[in-house]
Amino acid sequence: MRFLTRGLLGIMLLTLTVGLLGMAGRTVYLAASAEQGGFGGRGENEERIFAVNVGTLTSETVRPIISSYGVIESWRTLELRTAVGGTVTEMADAFRDGGRVQAGDILVQVDRANAETALSLAKTERAEAKAEVTEADAALELAQDELATSEAQRDLRRRALARQEDLRSRGAGTEAAVETAELALSSAEQTLVGRRQALAQAQARINRAAIALERTAIQLSEAERDLSDTVILAPFTGLLSDVTAVPGGLLTTNEQIATLIDPEALEVAFRISNAQFARLVATGQPLEGTEVTATLLLEDIPLVVAGVVDRVxxxxxxxxxxxxxxxxxxxxxxxxxxxxxxxxxxxxEPELAAVSVIPATAANTDGEILLIGEGDRLEMATVRILRRQGNDLIVGDVPFGREYVAERVPQLGAGVKVRPVRPDDGFEESAVIELTPERRALLVAAVEGNSQMPEEVRQRLIARLSEDRVPADMVARIESRMAEADVAAMDGGETLTLEPERRERLAAFVRSSAGMPEDVKARLLSQLEAEEVPRGMVERLESRMGG
Known part of the structure; x- marks a missing residue:
């Protein structure tokens, strides 16, 4: 009993092992068949060939472009402020944010009552000062006349004293008369001193009146200026911003009521690196006057404005x-x-000669690129990266005339065999055909199912296949690769026996396929003539026939 149990267990384990091995073998077979399914496939032992986009290294003379970002400014911007306070009585219709005003336009009118009163008082004080000057002039003339009279009186008293002294010396006069004459002369001289003092005071009065008149002139000018400051004018043509004043509002002295911007005095302020600045000035030419462009995106519409460097x-x-x-x-x-x-x-920037422009994806950070060598095998080369221009590189020390890989991927390296796809690998436009919907769908499906094709080439082919008239050469090439893939996928596998009508229909379809190579046609027809035909081949052909 124990022997029987162990025997059954061994048989069960053997059966399970054989089943798992069978499943593994089937999985490997299906994977190999799927790998050969797309057109352009490769055999299990064949070297893998990568399709790569290539370009040619050509010698060029280019002017690198320094890209930066800046802010637009106006070098003529004025803050509008009130010189005098008061209530806003009038305001221009354009005095609002975004309003355009012309030079000399009246923007705001402040209440003039106080300023007009101050001006009237200043005029009155000036009239009083003028009257004071006139009165001082008259007082000076009077003081001068009084001084002249006093001097004449003194001279008269002096002669009278001399006459009395002469009479006394001859015995005809008395001492009392002489003393009386001396007292009269002394009184006249004292009066003369008083008159001179009055004259000095009159002259000082004139000076004070002149000063007062000048002061009133200043006050009058200030009052007139205050009156004119009640009207705010636009000093230049421009646009208004930050408007705060409103009709009837009360303004204080030096209050900002708006900002006036000259839209025709715009400049852009931008910053560049020290290395970029050094390259610009390395030529010895003045940086001022260097041409620049400023680009502003307005709803994806670029607005490009030219300009010149003004200053640093x-x-x-x-x-x-x-x-x-x-x-x-x-x-x-x-x-x-x-x-x-x-x-x-x-x-x-200044021009760079003997350089080449390549995509940024063609080189790594060390400047290594892949060249197409003999037998379409890759070679490694090192170039000198001079500038980075967006998605492009400006490189020097390059082997001009050689083809390079435009897009490096991790699978590529020196010695790898590739299939170059050149930009001029187009199709002749002279021979075009119209496709049936079924045939177009088969071609598009074949292109989409080719995993070896670069995405850029796939999209270009699908776009061409979507057109009403398609280049015949392109259709022939795609169908040729489809046929090669079909042959690889049809070989081996399950077979079946065909009825005569079905066999003839398939053979006629193969003979009428214009895009199928002759050797492929012969191979398919030979297989169709056999008694047992691969089921995969029959299904592929009937799917293209629409049956």
């Missing part, structure tokens, strides 16, 4: 690197720009 910032800001440049923009082309717009700025 005088200092490097704290925590900043590189150099800040200012470029003056063309007034005609910059009408749609506004201060604050964020734009892309491009500036041309």
């Amino acid at each position: 910032d005088a200092e490097v800001g704290e925590g900043q690197t590189g150099r800040l440049l200012f470029a003056r923009l063309d007034p005609e082309g910059s009408r749609a720009l506004r201060p604050g717009d964020f734009t892309e700025v491009r500036i041309l």
Whole structure:
């Protein structure tokens, strides 16, 4: 009993092992068949060949482009402020955000009552000052006359004293008369001193009146200026922003009521690296005047404005690197720009000669590229990367005339065999045909199912197959590869016996296939004439026949 149990267990394990081995073998067979299913497939022991896009290294002279980003500014921007306070009585219709005003336009009118009152008081004070000057002039003339009279009186008293002294010396006069004459002379001289003091005071009065008159003239000018400051005029033509004043609002002195921007005085401020700045000035030519372009995207519509470098910032800001440049923009082309717009700025560098432009995907960070060598095998080469321009590289020290791989992938390396796909591998447009919907669908399915084809080539072929008239050469090439794949997939496998009508229908279809190579036709017809025909071949042919 124990022997029987062990024997059954061994038989069961053997059966299970054989079944698993059979499943594994079938899986391997199906995988090999699936790998050969697409057209252009390779045998199990064949070397894998990669299709690669290639380009040719040509010698060029190019001007690299420095790309940066900048902000639009207006070098003529004015803050409009009130010189005097008061209530807003009038305001221009254009005095609002975005309003355009012309030079000399009246923007805001402040209440003039206080300013007019101050002006009237200043005029009155000036009239009083003028009257004071006139009165001082008259007082001076009077003081001068009084001084002259006093001097004459003194001279008269002096002669009278001399006469009395002469009479006394001859004994005809008395001492009392002489003393009386002396007292009269002394009184006249004292009066003369008083008159001179009055004259000095009159002259000082004139000076004070002149000063007062000048002061009132200043006050009058200030009052007139205050009156004119109640009207705010546009100093230049421009656009208004940050408007805060409203009719009836109360303004204070030096209050900002708006900002006036000149839209025709725009410039772009952008920063470039020190290396880029060094390349621009390395030629010794002045940087001012170098042409630039500023690009602004408006709903995916690029607005390109030309300009020239105007100046370089005088200092490097704290925590900043590189150099800040200012470029003056063309007034005609910059009408749609506004201060604050964020734009892309491009500036041309000096020319680079004997260089080549390749896609950035063609080289790694060390400048290594893959060249097409003898027998379509890859060779490694190293170039010098001079500039990076978007998705392109400007390289030097390259073997001009050689073909290179335009897009490197990890599977590619030196010694790998490839199938170059060149940009000019197009199809002749002279021979075109119209496809039936069934035939078009088969061609599109074959292209989509080819895993070896680069995505760019696949999309280009599908786009051409979608057209009403398709190049005949392209159709022939695709059908030829389809046929080769069919033959590889049809060989071996299950077979079946065909009825005469079915066999003839399949043979007629093969003979009428214009895109099928003759050797493939002969091979298929030979297999169709056999008694046992591969089932896979019959199914492939009937699927293309629509049966």
